[in-house]
Amino acid sequence: MPFTKSAQLAGRAVSRVGYGAMQLERLHTDRDQAVALLRRAFDLGVDHVDTAQFYGNGFVNDVIREAVRPGDDVLIVSKVGADPDPGGPIPLRLAQRPEELRASVEDNLRALGLDRIPLVNLRRADRRPGVLAEGDQVVGLDDQLAVMTALRDEGKIGAIGLSSVTLDTLRRALPAGIACVQNAYSLVGRDDEDMVELCVAENIAWVPFFPLGGAFPGLPKVTDEPAVQAVARDLGRTPAQIGLAWLLHHAPNVHLIPGTASADHLEANLAVGDIELDADTLAALDAVPTRSLDASLG
Numbered sequence: 001m002p003f004t005k006s007a008q009l010a011g012r013a014v015s016r017v018g019y020g021a022m023q024l025e026r027l028h029t030d031r032d033q034a035v036a037l038l039r040r041a042f043d044l045g046v047d048h049v050d051t052a053q054f055y056g057n058g059f060v061n062d063v064i065r066e067a068v069r070p071g072d073d074v075l076i077v078s079k080v081g082a083d084p085d086p087g088g089p090i091p092l093r094l095a096q097r098p099e100e101l102r103a104s105v106e107d108n109l110r111a112l113g114l115d116r117i118p119l120v121n122l123r124r125a126d127r128r129p130g131v132l133a134e135g136d137q138v139v140g141l142d143d144q145l146a147v148m149t150a151l152r153d154e155g156k157i158g159a160i161g162l163s164s165v166t167l168d169t170l171r172r173a174l175p176a177g178i179a180c181v182q183n184a185y186s187l188v189g190r191d192d193e194d195m196v197e198l199c200v201a202e203n204i205a206w207v208p209f210f211p212l213g214g215a216f217p218g219l220p221k222v223t224d225e226p227a228v229q230a231v232a233r234d235l236g237r238t239p240a241q242i243g244l245a246w247l248l249h250h251a252p253n254v255h256l257i258p259g260t261a262s263a264d265h266l267e268a269n270l271a272v273g274d275i276e277l278d279a280d281t282l283a284a285l286d287a288v289p290t291r292s293l294d295a296s297l298g
Helices: 021-027 031-043 055-067 098-112 141-153 167-176 193-201 226-235 239-250 263-274 279-286
Strands: 006-009 012-015 048-050 075-080 082-084 092-094 119-123 160-163 178-182
Touching (some): 021 031, 021 055, 055 098, 075 098, 082 098, 119 141, 119 178, 160 167, 167 178, 226 239, 226 279
Parallel strands (some): 075 119
């Protein structure tokens, strides 16, 4: 299939390499640097930014609000299903109940200074990696989709996405109108191949997180694979760039949201959109064995 540099996301064409804003939290002591990094991303063509109110307890959304200017025409994507919990053992807590999802959308709107968020992903909590739901946080999908659909009807969100879901969950959600799916997925972790194919068939964007694997102890890393390293040497690129480029070539609906707090790494990530892999190279990379995420996490 032809390689394209843009694809549809929430009803508009955007560059297939966007920016995941979570890493901006690392610049919490230098807000000006965080704003400058985001402005640099826009100057380099980024028109898709992925965020959440629980990133840095609101710091990241505040930076986005300051950095985005009226003429930037940037697609802002956020997520709900968890809220900030700065005093907890981890800096977020699940917020899966319908009233919590609505409150999270309102929090995002206020923090971002928006009347409408173009796309909001519902982060489910019934699948690893991540915190699993317990007690009153075990909420049925239908109840969650009902409030997300109501928020869309009210004009507070433009489109609904899903995150950390199973194939069955996606199938059940299709009648609600799903714009994208965010799941852990990489060259070395292709558990969700059936879901990728369904998303292609349904014109749903596939936005992988942990696109290079290795985010948790025990997970394999794409950059450790000899085949990836060999392609990187041949093309004069880094193994990370090859791992990201493979994703763009693997399916036409893939959008990347690599995050960084470094201007140099930002430029390296965005350069992935210019890498074209020929058939022999793709065959060598496709032959890399995939490892089950559940098995890797033990």
